[in-house]
Amino acid sequence: MALESTGDASDRKNLLLLIQLRWIAAIGQLVTIWFVHVELAIALPLIEMLAVIAFLVGLNLVSLLRYRHRERVTNTELFLELLLDVGALTVQLYLSGGALNPFISLFLLQVILGAILLETWSVWTLVAITSACFIGLTAFHRDLPMPHSHLAGFWNLHVQGMFICFALSACLLVAFITRINANLRRRDARLAELRQQSAEEEHVVRMGLLASGAAHELGTPLSTLSVILNDWEKMPALARNSELAQDMTDMQAQLARCKSIVTGILLSSGEARGEGTIRTGVRAFLDEAVADWRSLRAPVAFDYENAFAPDEPVISDLALRQVIVNVLDNALEASPLWVGLVARRQGDTLCVEVSDRGPGFPPEFAAELGKPYRSTKARAGAGLGLFLVVNVLRRLGGAVEAGRRAEGGACVRLTLPLIGLSGGRP
Structure with missing residues (x-):
C-alpha cells in the first residue's frame, strides 16, 4: 500500500x-x-x-x-x-x-x-x-x-514559424522533463526508503518472534527454580543457616525479576492474558520508567529533569519504555560516572534528551544511526539496541537524532508525536 x-x-x-x-x-x-x-x-x-x-x-x-x-x-x-x-x-x-x-x-x-x-x-x-x-x-x-512565402532563408515566414516551434518545444521539454525527472527521482528514493524500512521491520519481527519464543521456553525452568527455592526455604537445616537463607531470598528476588521480564516480553507481543490497556500520563510514565532504571542500574550520578507540561494522557507502552531504558543503558555504559535525562514538551511533541560524558559518537556514525549491528562497541551483537530504538520510534511516528555535546560526550534526542503515544495514528 x-x-x-x-x-x-x-x-x-x-x-x-x-x-x-x-x-x-x-x-x-x-x-x-x-x-x-x-x-x-x-x-x-x-x-x-x-x-x-x-x-x-x-x-x-x-x-x-x-x-x-x-x-x-x-x-x-x-x-x-x-x-x-x-x-x-x-x-x-x-x-x-x-x-x-x-x-x-x-x-x-x-x-x-x-x-x-x-x-x-x-x-x-x-x-x-x-x-x-x-x-x-x-x-x-x-x-x-x-x-512573403517567396523569400528565402530565415526570412521565409514558414521557416521562422518552424524556428519558433523548435525553440518553444526545446525550452518546454528541458523545463518540464527536468521537473518530471525530479519527481521520478524523489519517487524512486522514497521507494528505496520504504523497501529499507520493510527489510528492517522484517528483521524486528524475526527478533520479536525469537524473544517471544524464548520467553515461553524460559517460563517452565523459572517456575521449576521457584518451586525448588520454596522447598529449600522450608527445610529446617537450610533455614538455620543465615547466610544460605539470605542467598535464597536474593535468588527469589532475582527469579521474580526474571518472571517480570518474561511477562513484559509476552505483554508487549500481545500474548499475555488478562491484561488491559494501561493509561497514564506522560510525566508519570517517564517518572516510573526512570525510577525502575535507576533502582536496577544504580548510577553514580544521574541528573533527571521532567519538564513536560502540561501533562498529557497516554497509553503505557512497554516498547517505548524499553526504548528509554536502552538509551539510558548505552549512556551509562559510555559514561559510568554521569548520565543526564531531560524531558520537555514542544507543541504536540514529547522530546527526551539523554546525555553522557563519554567519548561521544564519531562523525560517520550519524549516517548509520539505527542500522543493525552498527555500533562503536567492539563486541558481537552490538548495535541492536539503537536499531530497535529507531524502529519503535518510527512505528510511533517519531525520530532519533544523535550528536556530540559541546562540553564533551554524546547526546541522543528522541522526539515523539503525542498522538502516537495516545494510541492514535501518527
Whole structure:
C-alpha cells in the first residue's frame, strides 16, 4: 500500500505539471493568434480558435479541481489528459493550414511527454493517434494564406514559424522533463526508503518472534527454580543457616525479576492474558520508567529533569519504555560516572534528551544511526539496541537524532508525536 501511494503521489505531481504546461499552451496560442492576425495581417478564424483556447482553460479548471480533491491519479487519466491536448492541437492546426503549419511538430512534444509519464500501451496508442492526426491534416484543413512565402532563408515566414516551434518545444521539454525527472527521482528514493524500512521491520519481527519464543521456553525452568527455592526455604537445616537463607531470598528476588521480564516480553507481543490497556500520563510514565532504571542500574550520578507540561494522557507502552531504558543503558555504559535525562514538551511533541560524558559518537556514525549491528562497541551483537530504538520510534511516528555535546560526550534526542503515544495514528 505504501509503495502504491508513493506512485500515486508522483502521478499527482505529473498531473500538476501537465496543468501548468496547458496554461503555457493557452497563453502561447493567444499570443500567436494576436501576432499572426494583427501584426502579420493573416486572416484567421478567430471565433473557432478562441473557442479551442476556452476549452483548454475549462479543462484546466476541471483538472485543478480533480488535483485538489482526489488523492489518486491513474495512468488512464493522464492518458486522457494528453489525448485532449492532442485533440485541441489538431483542431487549431486544422483551422490554420493543417500539416503545412510549422507548429505541426508540437505533436512530437505530446508524444515525448507521454513516453515519460505513461505506461507502454498508452504511449503507443498516443503515437498512433498523433500519426493519424498528422496524416488527416494533410488532406483536411483550412488553407492559410502565407505572405512573403517567396523569400528565402530565415526570412521565409514558414521557416521562422518552424524556428519558433523548435525553440518553444526545446525550452518546454528541458523545463518540464527536468521537473518530471525530479519527481521520478524523489519517487524512486522514497521507494528505496520504504523497501529499507520493510527489510528492517522484517528483521524486528524475526527478533520479536525469537524473544517471544524464548520467553515461553524460559517460563517452565523459572517456575521449576521457584518451586525448588520454596522447598529449600522450608527445610529446617537450610533455614538455620543465615547466610544460605539470605542467598535464597536474593535468588527469589532475582527469579521474580526474571518472571517480570518474561511477562513484559509476552505483554508487549500481545500474548499475555488478562491484561488491559494501561493509561497514564506522560510525566508519570517517564517518572516510573526512570525510577525502575535507576533502582536496577544504580548510577553514580544521574541528573533527571521532567519538564513536560502540561501533562498529557497516554497509553503505557512497554516498547517505548524499553526504548528509554536502552538509551539510558548505552549512556551509562559510555559514561559510568554521569548520565543526564531531560524531558520537555514542544507543541504536540514529547522530546527526551539523554546525555553522557563519554567519548561521544564519531562523525560517520550519524549516517548509520539505527542500522543493525552498527555500533562503536567492539563486541558481537552490538548495535541492536539503537536499531530497535529507531524502529519503535518510527512505528510511533517519531525520530532519533544523535550528536556530540559541546562540553564533551554524546547526546541522543528522541522526539515523539503525542498522538502516537495516545494510541492514535501518527
